[in-house]
Amino acid sequence: MLAPMDTISSVVHPRTDCRLCGSADLTQIMDFGQTPLANAYLSSKELDQPEVFASLVVNFCNNCKLVQLRDVVDPKVLFSRYLYVSGTSPVFVAHFADYAKSVTKRFQLSGDSLVIDVGSNDGVLLTQFKKEGTKILGVDPAENIAAEATQSGIPTLAKFFTPETATGVEAEYGKASVITANNVFAHTDDVIGFVEAVKVLMAKDGAFIFEVQYLKDLVEQNLFDIIYHEHLLYYHITPLIPFFKSKGLRVFDVEHIPTHGGSIRVYVGWDDGPHATSTHVEEMCKGESDLNAVHTYEAFMTRIASGKEKLVAMIADIRDQGKRIVGFGAPAKATTLCYAYGIDATMLEYIVDDSPLKQGLYMPGTHILIKPSSALYEDKPDYCVILAWNFAVPIVKNHQKFIENGGIFISPVPEPHILS
Ligand SMILES: [Zn+2]
Structure with missing residues (x-):
């Protein structure tokens, strides 16, 4: 089960104007619901204490086309538990x-x-x-x-x-x-x-x-x-x-x-x-026309919904076969992925991460335990979803032994698929 949704509203302030141009002509393009703060990892003692959740809503400015979050979480709360160095x-x-x-x-x-x-x-x-x-x-x-x-x-x-x-x-x-x-x-x-x-x-x-x-x-x-x-x-x-x-x-x-x-x-x-404007600037703008229209984001959210269905079905299928599945990497983005996809500790047994700062802590909201990557060899799970997908290449390279032992890596993006 996911954690209860305790919102501490005083630390969250919705923004009603565009941060760049000041326009109030904003359209809501994404809503991931109430989610925990992505970097608020928990110790075992904190598991039964209330967590801060805030709505994760994305707005599009119809005037200047900037994509931006609606809600601002008080930086003192947001960065108070920052582990990333x-x-x-x-x-x-x-x-x-x-x-x-x-x-x-x-x-x-x-x-x-x-x-x-x-x-x-x-x-x-x-x-x-x-x-x-x-x-x-x-x-x-x-x-x-x-x-x-x-x-x-x-x-x-x-x-x-x-x-x-x-x-x-x-x-x-x-x-x-x-x-x-x-x-x-x-x-x-x-x-x-x-x-x-x-x-x-x-x-x-x-x-x-x-x-x-x-x-x-x-x-x-x-x-x-x-x-x-x-x-x-x-x-x-x-x-x-x-x-x-x-x-x-x-x-x-x-x-x-x-x-x-x-x-x-x-x-x-x-x-x-004195700096002359490079042609790269105009070239890049030319490639951005899709990003200036709301329907692009509607299509994006449809793809995310189908990615969720696919990953949840893959995990259910693996577990139905009596196989075991864990995650690799506990970056902040793993909080959004697990939470938005409804993936909790009953689906991913634990997550491994090479940062000693995170080992022994639990993921915000989903309370999935973070272990050292040696668990892949000592505990020998069958499947491993790479949540730190930007490091997929070094992770697969460094863990060839997991693959040689019969382990299988899964990437969740751009849509869930088996890597090896
Ligand atoms: Zn704007």
């Missing part, structure tokens, strides 16, 4: 090393150039810029993580990125050649305040570069599980161009990159700044 994942370390190299080269950064990373976490990106020889500064509201990063040589301010924070930073450090923000630009309810802060700090020839998951990949690959309360905005390029223009800024380039199932790296400068 980016530097722990080797895939991301390699990604950020390439990123720092390419940005340093493209913008000819030197020892005088300041790079500011917003939402810098443990300093995984800034560590790479430090190696490239630039000046660095992190901004991250998580005090414990900021203190640890500072101690390990990555100076980090424990603050939210607001115009006030930016004014203080500028007074002390001067203007930034590059301001980076990875995923946090999709986490912020006050996008306008964020961009005002960028404007305080960005040098005349500077660049604001942010990475966010790409709405087109989300829709085309049926990646509905990346929708959860931390992710308030689901970007495509079309709404961003007029938004930045209205702020005196210009999107001058965009790259499509594979992170998190498909992301975009967007480059923004001053509208009258």
Whole structure:
């Protein structure tokens, strides 16, 4: 059985206007019902205590076409139990090393150039810029993580990125050649305040570069599980161009990159700044026409409903044969997937995850236990659904022995299928 739906309404605030253009002309395109907070993993002692649930509803702005969550969960509640520390994942370390190299080269950064990373976490990106020889500064509201990063040589301010924070930073450090923000630009309810802060700090020839998951990949690959309360905005390029223009800024380039199932790296400068606008920007907009129509999302939700039916039937079939099935990976998106698909501990016996931080905890809402991946060999389940599907390739590669022992991996996306 799923957990009772205890909503603490005071921590949830519905938004009635578009976060980019302010229009109130919004259409509801998705409703995943009341879901638990995706990162609120539970210890065994907390299993009988009430959990915070909030409605997971997605709106479409008919004016600028931005796709966004309706409800905002108080960040203090949302991020109070955050376990994810980016530097722990080797895939991301390699990604950020390439990123720092390419940005340093493209913008000819030197020892005088300041790079500011917003939402810098443990300093995984800034560590790479430090190696490239630039000046660095992190901004991250998580005090414990900021203190640890500072101690390990990555100076980090424990603050939210607001115009006030930016004014203080500028007074002390001067203007930034590059301001980076990875995923946090999709986490912020006050996008306008964020961009005002960028404007305080960005040098005349500077660049604001942010990475966010790409709405087109989300829709085309049926990646509905990346929708959860931390992710308030689901970007495509079309709404961003007029938004930045209205702020005196210009999107001058965009790259499509594979992170998190498909992301975009967007480059923004001053509208009258020196960076010529790449043809990539217009090309990408041309490929987005489907994303600007509500019927695309109706078709998307129909596909999600059929994916649910298929996965639930697969699991029932496996269990009817007396076989055992578990999950691999307990990222935040697994909470949305399990909850939206109604998959609980009676269907997946447990989930394995390589992060020691999560082992021994239980999934929010569904209360599925998280174990180390050694359980695949000690306990020998027959099937394993890869919930961390963005790591499916390394997971299958690292667990050939599970397959050799007769184990079978299942991927839940783009529609449920057997992998091996
Ligand atoms: Zn809008």
